[in-house]
Structure formats: C-alpha cells, structure tokens
Amino acid sequence: MTDFSIMRRHTESDIIIIAVLFVAVGVVLRPTTVLALGGGALAGNRYRVVISSDIGGSDEDDIQSLIHYLLYSDLFDTEGIISSPPGKGRKIDILKVIDEYEKDYPNLSRYSHLSAIRVADRYPTPDYLRSISKQGAIDAAPQRGYSSSTEGSRWIVRCAKKEDERPLYVLVWGSAADVAQALADEPGIKEKIRVHFIASWNQKQDPNAFTYIDKNHPDLWLIYNNSTFRGWYIGGQQDGDFGNKAFVDKHVKGHGALGAYFAALKGGSIKMGDTPSYAYLLRGNPDDPTKDSWGGRFVRKEGRPNWWVDDPAPPLGEAGHIGAKTVNRWREEYLGDWQKRLDRCNTQGT
Numbered sequence: 001m002t003d004f005s006i007m008r009r010h011t012e013s014d015i016i017i018i019a020v021l022f023v024a025v026g027v028v029l030r031p032t033t034v035l036a037l038g039g040g041a042l043a044g045n046r047y048r049v050v051i052s053s054d055i056g057g058s059d060e061d062d063i064q065s066l067i068h069y070l071l072y073s074d075l076f077d078t079e080g081i082i083s084s085p086p087g088k089g090r091k092i093d094i095l096k097v098i099d100e101y102e103k104d105y106p107n108l109s110r111y112s113h114l115s116a117i118r119v120a121d122r123y124p125t126p127d128y129l130r131s132i133s134k135q136g137a138i139d140a141a142p143q144r145g146y147s148s149s150t151e152g153s154r155w156i157v158r159c160a161k162k163e164d165e166r167p168l169y170v171l172v173w174g175s176a177a178d179v180a181q182a183l184a185d186e187p188g189i190k191e192k193i194r195v196h197f198i199a200s201w202n203q204k205q206d207p208n209a210f211t212y213i214d215k216n217h218p219d220l221w222l223i224y225n226n227s228t229f230r231g232w233y234i235g236g237q238q239d240g241d242f243g244n245k246a247f248v249d250k251h252v253k254g255h256g257a258l259g260a261y262f263a264a265l266k267g268g269s270i271k272m273g274d275t276p277s278y279a280y281l282l283r284g285n286p287d288d289p290t291k292d293s294w295g296g297r298f299v300r301k302e303g304r305p306n307w308w309v310d311d312p313a314p315p316l317g318e319a320g321h322i323g324a325k326t327v328n329r330w331r332e333e334y335l336g337d338w339q340k341r342l343d344r345c346n347t348q349g350t
Helices: 004-008 010-025 063-071 091-115 126-131 151-160 177-185 187-191 201-206 207-216 228-232 244-252 257-261 278-281 331-346
Strands: 048-052 077-081 133-135 168-172 191-199 223-224 298-300 305-309
Touching: 048 223, 063 244, 063 257, 077 091, 077 151, 091 133, 126 168, 133 151, 133 191, 151 168, 151 177, 151 187, 151 298, 168 228, 168 278, 177 187, 177 207, 177 228, 187 191, 191 201, 191 278, 201 207, 201 228, 223 278, 228 278, 244 257, 244 331, 257 331
Parallel strands: 048 077, 048 168, 077 133, 168 191, 191 223, 223 305
Antiparallel strands: 298 305
C-alpha cells in the first residue's frame, strides 16, 4: 500500500529541484510501457502524397518501400510517383512494381469496396498509378543545384498548384534534383509542399541539389531525416518473428504477388529504409514533427522555422544512428499492422 502521508511531505520546491536535476543530466522521462499511437492516416486522415524515388538503382530497399506503400495506398491520395535516380533506375522500375500490384488488386479492391465508406478510400487502380508515374532527372544536378525541368519536376509543380487546402507531402527517397528543379522553376510552391527527405546516401549521390535547397529555400517545410529512418530495420523488438528475416519468412512469403516480390529482395530481409517518410503519416500528428510518429520524432533546426532534423539526444540513438529509437520503439505496432495488410493479398474481403 502506498503511504500518501510520506508523498505529501515533498514540497513543491522539492519537486522542482528533482525536475531540474533530471533536465540537467538530459534524462527524458517516459513511461516504461510504450503506449499505442493514434492519429494519422490510420485514424482516417487523408494526406496528399508524391513519391520521388531512385527505385531500380543500387539498393533494392526502394522497391521494398513501394511494395509496402501500395498496401497502404487506400489511405492516401497518391498524386505522383517519380523516378529520380540519379544513375540507374527509371520509370519502368516503378511500373514493374505496379504490375505486381495489379495481380493482387482483385483481392485488395474487393476488400476496400466492402470496407470503404467513400470511393476515395479504396485502393487506386493500377492504370491510375501508371498514369501518375513520371520520369525525373537521370543525372545529378550541376553545381548551381538545378538544370532544366523534367517530367517529374513539372509534375511536382502541377500537383502543388492544385486547388486543395491540404499540403502536398513530397517524399524524397532518392535524389532531391526534381524537388530542387521544381523550386527553382516555381518558388511559390513551397507554400504548399512539405518535403520529407531521406538523406544519408541519397544526398551523397546528388549533393548539389540539396545544397541549392538549403541555401535558397531556408523557409521550406522540410524534415531532414539523415539517420532516424534506420530505426525501421535496426534495433527495437527483433525477437521471434519480429526479426527482419523471420518476419519475411513467416508473414511476407506466400502473401500474393507483392509478398513474393518483396521476399526475393535484400536476401529475404526487411530494410525498406524509405518507409519512415510515409509511416510518419500513418500514425502520429504530421503537423508537428516534434511529436511521436511511426516515422520518428525530430527537433527543429536552429534558425529555421520549418526545418526539422534527427533528435541528437544520446538515449535515442541506436548502433550509432541518432534518433533511430524514435522509430524502432514502435516496431511491434507497425509490423503487426503490416501483417494484417499482407493478409489482404490472400483474401477476397469476405
């Protein structure tokens, strides 16, 4: 039994002193039990999305991320999928994934027709997805950070200019060249777009494009995700079938054409490092990057009103990757939810 008489002996000043001590040593007070997140697309909020990807390049994880995204595509208003390598990777690589999606579409569409209240909540048709797939820049940007418009950059501008009060989330999984080009051609679109950039290797392949954005558009709404994303596949609950390979073996293989395609990638193991860019929209409050989400939690960059970066707090790092624990702490939730989505490939919505 708790002795409340002892608790009352702590004065308000004692509590303040204790709190100051915790702040001084940088301790973040959190409950030991991870509570389920609410909000986001899974709570019925619809977000406009354009994906810019180097899919088909040197890393198969973009293919993994697009497969995963398509299983959640009934929740989003997907307005564009752009091939932005640079180097290897073309629009045809996007179309290959859509071809596999088409094989599972009968099951997915029957499921969504039975469960969706609005037509907009249904899985997009393969032909619609093909119609919004565009080719972007195939070369890295020159020193000034942009060159000439591409089908992809023009599509970003077109989507941003639509009469829609909602912001357009531009998720950058590859080169930032098409985003840089769109901003150079139509600077006013930055009032309508929110960019989530999976940086790291992607930035290294095309540094000039990002440098242009950084120097010329400091007021752009942007999440600079340089290492937080690694929490999707590093750390967190990895026991049993939550392991990267074990999950694929048990819950991805044998689940439709998309599951078979996924299982053949990356040695049959989960990576899909670009997935946090839209997992950020699936659960949490996308209006506030400093709050928890399946895609991580970020801190505001000093001097930038709408620019967020990885949280450098040491307790949030994982295997040297800062901020990664703000993603992997939700691993059981996001993998458990994905398992249910994969099951849709094998059912007819009954």
